[in-house]
Amino acid sequence: MPGTGLPLEGVRVVDITVAWSGPFTTMLLADLGAEVVRVENPWAFPSSTRGVYPRPTPEAVAAATSLNMSGYPDLNPGERPWNRSAVFNWHGRNKRSATLDIRKPSGRELLLRLLEQSDVLVENNPPKLLDALDLGYEQMSGRNPNLVVLRMPAGGLTGPYRDFVGFGGNFEGLVGLRSFRGYPTTSPENAPGSLHMDTAAGATGTFAVLAALRRRLRTGQGALIDLSQLENLVQQTGEFVMAGARGVTFGPTGNQDGRHAPQGVYPCAGEDRWVAISVGSDDEWRALKRLMGDPAWAEGSTFSAAPGRMAAHDQLDQRMAAWTRGLDRYDVFHLCQGAGIAAAPVLDEADMYADPQLAHIGFFRPLESPHTGRHSYPAHPLRWSGPPLRWDWAAPGLGDDNEYVFRQVVGLTEDEYEQLVAEGHLSQDYLDREGNPL
């Protein structure tokens, strides 16, 4: 990719990440100009990376209620479902895919040879996985002292939780993220789950790699980055950790936050249609009152100041809902925002594709691939006045770039390449123990 002018032009990232957090980091690095080479093991299908299951039946896909399981073009998992899952295709743009069984000595050695030609390695497995292969920062930097290595397991590289496994939705409970979600009567374990851990770690991992690369530009030094995804979440709950340690009690408050009143998510005309409204000051309350037609119940001193509105919040919620129920959610949204009140309709994916602000930004952009066809994809979460962020190709199929990576980048001879084939490293399919496509 000559001449992008992007800050990571000429930087090669080896990506052995799974699931969502690590892939989000490498997506952002690729957007910023890096060449990202995914090295994937065809002998081990990592769940939630190229799909939840390797080969779901069309019936299972159609019947699934989770979009992670049903997210295939036309609900058809196709010949190679691992190339067609939304779980992979949201972040795979601009990346390359090579296959290698790094559990075999020859695969491990080839990964090290690739790292000699690279600048960054990103991985998010439990540390014991690479331990078992005697493949740590020491071994990697022994072959390439300038390498920046980002390791982002849940628990980090030390401590009792070091090798803990799980998904973000469960792990978030370990650091208290479920203790302030849901209705006041909802217990943490029954609160709706989220995958915020993945998105948070992905962004911090990008910051960390960029900072390390910047220092490397000045000093030439490589770096090991130990990013515990759990600790990164602690950053985003810092106020609760600090208050909790002081004995301050708190719990879930639904859609209220103690700063805005009224604030809530209110039903609108139509089925399952909602609008979020936040009133942040007495001026905003007066503006809202005008929008509602200055109803008699809103007059008087009860609601005129924030403490009164806070105290009567439940009553206020019922009044608000009675007002919004007959209205279109977009009408309430624009009415409120036009009067200086924060509001938004609850958007689903169809709404987002139709949203005028996202259209103005050009957030959705088409990509075409032999694996999935032509579709409109969510593009860059970053905007800037710098050179255009990369938007070069759709997510690669498993092993699509084996020739490029091993012949051109690593520089294997014909014989060495044939040896790789013979040892079963190169595959466009996930394989069972006997080496047959799953």
Next chain:
Amino acid sequence: MTGVALLDGVRVLEFATGVAGPYAGKLFAGYGADVIKIEPPEGDEARQWGPFLTPTPDPDTSALFLHLNSNKRSITLDPGCNSGRALAERLISSADVVIESYRPGTLEAWSLGFEKMKALNRSITLTSVTPFGQDGPYRDYRGSEVVYWALAGMNFTREWDGRPVSLGGNLAQYQAGNLAAAATMAALIQAEATGEGVHVDASHLLAQVGSASGAMTYLVAHAYNGRTSAPPRPSPERTPTRPPFGPLPNGTFRCVDGAVMVSTLGPWVPRMLRAIGDAELSAIFGDALRLAEPAGAERVNEIASAWFASRSRADAMAQAQAEGWPVTAVQSPSELAGDVHFLERGAVIESEHPVAGRLFQPGPPFHIEAGWSDRHPAPRLGEHNAEIFMELGLTVAELSAYQDERVI
């Protein structure tokens, strides 16, 4: 720690209040940048936001403010007036990065827009953090935590009765700041390489719709087959729902002292069997017919439930994780200051604040050689006025004149 701090020598001006902009600034400050927080004379609004560490709210005891602003220096300045602008220009000339969170158009109205900044300092990086971005039909629209989740995330985050609910806390705002920090670092590299400054337009909207937490997967899934993340209609009764994984133990289980959360995908069954070590359970999983019967599935649930019910959260977690079975304790944030893992790694550290007293606060989000350090607690309003304005070359007389004019 050896060597020079990761971001040593980088100067950041933070014309930002609330959560997102200050969190981006905090990441720079923690790793060694000199972050100067320019507060309006009445202070960052987050000083008024709870939770507070003292029974009576105080601008120096907001846990949120103290967390977001550690390792920064604070000055007060009104860049909207002429003499304030002159000081702001001197600061901008001395800086590498400016982070701001004013409404779009505000800096331009003060003649401090990006073009003006570049005229003062050609390689300046300007990061604007707003609800909806610098242009477009929603550019003047306002935001809040629930508004950001409404834009993306809430449609698939529902309470038991089907009502959309926010993820809680200030998570969307933190995430916008997190991405803004990454973009700012990229812009800084770019500016240092080319000598040409970059304007980053960071928005809460893009952080929400462009995030890994489901939003992007579901957008792609929708493009592929038209489905959306709206959940099925809820049942009228309040029943804990279990994901459709057949007889595999998934979801919440009660222990002696609280709850754990459990993930058991098909390939992980052997790990669960090793952890529980129950002959009947192993026999059921060895017998496909029995497993397929409702009675078999019910027995699996009983055995697993009994195993958890006889243990503490910590023991269940440690024994399951030793076999690679994803079991995690549900803890409250208050428990972290006593959690051996997070203490050992310095994820929660003790420090001292002159007004708020002894604090437990988060340590670094990641470890790197010569990386993060806790240098000083969050500043009091204008704590560093004299220090920084003297650094800029103001005389004592000029400083007191500005103070008399209430510019500072």
